[in-house]
């Protein structure tokens with residue numbers, strides 16, 4: 001039987017179908033494991049079923065695909081030429097859901113770290129991003145995306161967004 005897909009296309013295709021165990025996720029998991037961290041994956045009990053859940057650090061990690069999660073300005077985020085409104089809408093919905101998920105988890109006292117797939121695409125960048133990720137997970141909880149640092153819920157309204165959702 002003729003097979004016209006390249007290996008890359010096929011693996012992207014499979015990843016899209018399964019929606020989990022995609023390669024960038026595996027890279028992150030393997031790295032964190034090698035640094036001694038233990039975690040659950042695709043925890044459906046939590047909002048957004050985070051890719052990686054580190055209970056000990058009250059931290060969850062999402063590895064966001066640049067296309068589906070709308071990475072503005074990224075070369076991997078190119079809308080298809082046909083049905084452009086459909087795609088724009090779909091991706092806007094995904095981004096809104098990502099934002100709501102982040103807020104949900106933070107309100108529940110968790111720390112949410114999101115990294116873009118493209119950040120770990122190249123080997124050189126990968127090492128740096130993963131090292132930083134480890135430091136953010138194990139370090140104190142002042143991370144850029146976590147504006148909720150105390151139990152004082154009033155501060156939520158007072159604090160401006162820290163840029164999450166813009167890209």
Ligand SMILES: [Zn+2]
Pocket residue numbers: 066071074075076077116117118119
């Ligand atoms: Zn990207």
